[in-house]
Amino acid sequence: MRIHQLRSATIVLEIGPCRVIVDPMLGEQGAYPSLKVFSNRQRNPTVPLPATANVLLESITHCLITHCQKGHFDHLDRAAIKWLREKQIPVICTPHDARYLIRRGLNVASLPDDHHCPQPFLGGKIRTVTCTHGRGLVGRLMEHGVGYFIEIVGEPTLYLAGDTVLTDQIRRFVALHQPAVSVVPAGGACLDVGSEIIMGVEEVIEFTRSVAGRVIANHLEALNHCPVSREELAMAAERAEVAKRLLIPCDGEVLNIRTVRSGSRYLENGQPC
Template sequence: MNITQIRNATVLLEIGDHRILVDPMLSSPSSLAGFRLFRGQRRKNPLTALPDDVNQLIESATAVLITHEHPDHLDKSGIEWIKSRGLKVWCSSVDAPNLRRKGLDARIITEDSCDLSVEVVPAIHGHGMIGWLMGPVAGYYLAHPNEPTVYITGDTVLTDTVKSAIERLRPQVIIAPAGTANFGIGKDLMFSEAELIELAKMASGQVVFNHLEAIDHCLMTRLRLRQIMDDAGSGQQVFIPEDGERLEFDCSSDAPPVELRTSSQSTPGIQKWLTAKFAGT
């Protein structure tokens, strides 16, 4: 299994015969609205350009996986790119109807995952009212014969559901956002520094941290994150790739047998409209 970090949460996951483009945010720098609430802190997004060889990297994609519809995970450029290639889009049952309205060939991943074994893990993108406003989001556990198992957490805080999934599924690789996103008020929208440390210590395998240095409300830097992980004694099992960097993982041990579960997500209401309006999409 190979994971190529593209930018932010966008990665190319090579697993079996699949080349899955996860959460494509493909806009050019400064073409999207800022996410910070206060003008003095807000900057137009993305903050960084895509890797120089991005076209070569993503042209091999055979499918797309969307964890949730926020514009730093699926923007207009990403939508148009998917349409131009005619790729199917794997997603949760919550996001499928709206993605279809956008003209995408959206498939509920638990119903059309080919030779992948999949569990959708519900997530919460923040705390309290802000977490509610961000709407239902999800992570995905993927297993393929003769490949390491992988859990893409999506944007979430460290809920009991996420902890339980890590303990029960024991993924050999976890891909998790580490930007500690914050609008400039209230608690973080995803894993805090303390939760990142706890996540790394809980992991039975290796952890790939991304969602870094590309969006104005993600304040964690790669340098700071590396220091935190080294100080916590988790540096050896953690990867913090640069944009364009490719990581290779092999089956050094057999994946533990697990029983996949079916989880339900609440249906979003006005939250999706509000977050899209705020982000200018």
């Protein structure tokens, strides 16, 4: 398995012959408004796509969406909708998002609305995992979406957390399944009011300590409401003695994830190309 970090939450998974883009935000730098009103009103995304993006996009075979409504352009923007519609790439999503995406002319393959029942996916299995995209009043106004847990023979088990804070439900899920690789949102995003709506430094460190596998942090340094920097997170990982397992890729970086079976566990080695 290879994981390409494009920008923010947008990644590409290489799984066998398939290339799966997750939560595509493909618009140009500054194409969308600020996600804050009273401070740091920089337009989004704050950085361009990496130079490798255009070539990589030509190889995409599938798209996976965690959530996309209520203004979440950072997980599916206008440019991505246009691109997906033109290419007619199969878009895997929840039934809740399926109706929204079908109306936009996309080639939708909806998963059943059952968190407990794995479904066929690329010769393996996929299941949804509940997200909590913020707490309190702000949380009640957010589009919560889902994460995904992917199991494919010969590949490391993969947990895509989606946009979520660290909840007891997620703690129980990772304790039970112990994913070999987890991709978590680490930007500490917050709006003008309320607390963080995705994991920040402390929750990413706690999550990393809770799993034996590798953790990949993304959703960093691309949106104006995400204050956590890669350097800040890396320093925290060093202090917590989890830096060897917490990977913080730059935009455009590729991670090779190898698995070696040892007894009943997967040991993985992810390193930049």
